[in-house]
Amino acid sequence: MSKAIRRTAVIGAGVMGSGIAAHFANAGLEVLLLDIVPPNLTDAEKKDTRPGGARNRFSAGGLEKAIKSRPAAFFHKSNARLVSVGNTEDDLEKLKDYDLVVEAVIERLDVKQALFAKLEKILPAHAIVASNTSGLRIHDMMTGRTEAFKKNFLVMHFFNPVRYMKLLELVAGPDTDPATVERIRRFGEDALGKGIVFGKDTPNFVGNRIGVHAMMAVIHQMLQDGLTPEDVDNITGVPLAHPKSASFRTGDLVGLDTFVHVAQNCFDSLTNDEDRAVFEVPAFIRTMVEKKFLGDKTKGGFYRKG
Numbered sequence: 001m002s003k004a005i006r007r008t009a010v011i012g013a014g015v016m017g018s019g020i021a022a023h024f025a026n027a028g029l030e031v032l033l034l035d036i037v038p039p040n041l042t043d044a045e046k047k048d049t050r051p052g053g054a055r056n057r058f059s060a061g062g063l064e065k066a067i068k069s070r071p072a073a074f075f076h077k078s079n080a081r082l083v084s085v086g087n088t089e090d091d092l093e094k095l096k097d098y099d100l101v102v103e104a105v106i107e108r109l110d111v112k113q114a115l116f117a118k119l120e121k122i123l124p125a126h127a128i129v130a131s132n133t134s135g136l137r138i139h140d141m142m143t144g145r146t147e148a149f150k151k152n153f154l155v156m157h158f159f160n161p162v163r164y165m166k167l168l169e170l171v172a173g174p175d176t177d178p179a180t181v182e183r184i185r186r187f188g189e190d191a192l193g194k195g196i197v198f199g200k201d202t203p204n205f206v207g208n209r210i211g212v213h214a215m216m217a218v219i220h221q222m223l224q225d226g227l228t229p230e231d232v233d234n235i236t237g238v239p240l241a242h243p244k245s246a247s248f249r250t251g252d253l254v255g256l257d258t259f260v261h262v263a264q265n266c267f268d269s270l271t272n273d274e275d276r277a278v279f280e281v282p283a284f285i286r287t288m289v290e291k292k293f294l295g296d297k298t299k300g301g302f303y304r305k306g
């Protein structure tokens, strides 16, 4: 009999991590939400370990955003009591008693690999580690990990906003134990209320490969035809029955930095694909990312925030 998933942790308290933590709390689960200690703290701030203190500013900020988010991430604001915050320098050891850790840190292979190396030394044998990566290969993320760790590792790819998007894509690696996949399938369906699809360990799996392809095709077409984001969204929104997820609105929701990582990953990986050119990121989007016009998580992106 496999152990029930009760104690959950989410690492990375950004757009996705905070939404995933909120949805776990919606399912009545205790969640520990961790992020890094912010860089450039003063000496006094470095000692401030209170839950809402300077060392936990990123994770506490993520929780705060989830509480205030529109559409609401929590079924009820009181569910936020199930989420405790911390940071990966002070609190990683706590995970020795946890059943499930979802990794939702930035989409950088080196950062994820370093985190998994640390988790391998701490987690109990039954704990599952699930990455919310948008499309990094399991094979690459698991470089250097033990067989035991790989057995309990899979991709659990949520869609944004987590509470509302029914789809949950699960991707197992060649070493993932089928019993691990089954535990997460049941957890995803029964506890989280998601509809599960199984992807393969291919570049950007299924959901993102299709989504980013569509978005990139629209961007290239827009450039060619001199359309504005509003022109495009007026067509891809209400008329196509996506009132809340028209093309460029979705780009702002996802975050342009994440979007560029996903498109670049497809471009780099699909070297033999005749449609590869569509994934080439236009220079103006790279400039927007450099200038921190990342979408809703900053001052705006394709649209001004507010």
Ligand code: NAD
Binding pocket: 011, 012, 013, 014, 015, 016, 017, 034, 035, 036, 058, 088, 103, 104, 105, 106, 107, 108, 111, 115, 132, 133, 134, 135, 157, 158, 159, 160, 253, 254, 255, 258, 297
């Ligand atoms: P984000 O930029 O909003 O948040 C990333 C968070 O990770 C930040 O709070 C950052 O401080 C933190 N972080 C960075 N390094 C860390 C480390 N070593 N330890 C702990 N925390 C660290 O990004 P996001 O949009 O939430 O994306 C997170 C993951 O989810 C990525 O892998 C992304 O590809 C994936 N994803 C994103 C979306 C989306 O719509 N944005 C959808 C599905 C999957």
